[in-house]
């Protein structure tokens with residue numbers, strides 16, 4: 338395995354994301370998806386793509402510890418709970 342591998346923990350468009358950035362980038366991406374779901378009904382905007390959560394590093398196959406990393410569903414729930422509060 339490469340000694341300098343950063344072990345990305347998942348893919349959030351447009352690229353792989355490291356553990357330290359995951360929860361923030363996931364939250365940001367969910368805001369983009371929510372915007373697409375609202376505006377995409379009437380405006381021509383591209384589908385934002387899909388999140389993939391890795392269980393193994395795609396580069397070196399190191400097992401990924403997802404402790405403390407939100408799932409898409411959890412982040413989605415947080416986003417809508419925050420939005421409902423205003």
Ligand SMILES: [Zn+2]
Pocket residue numbers: 342343344345394395396397398399
């Ligand atoms: Zn790795």
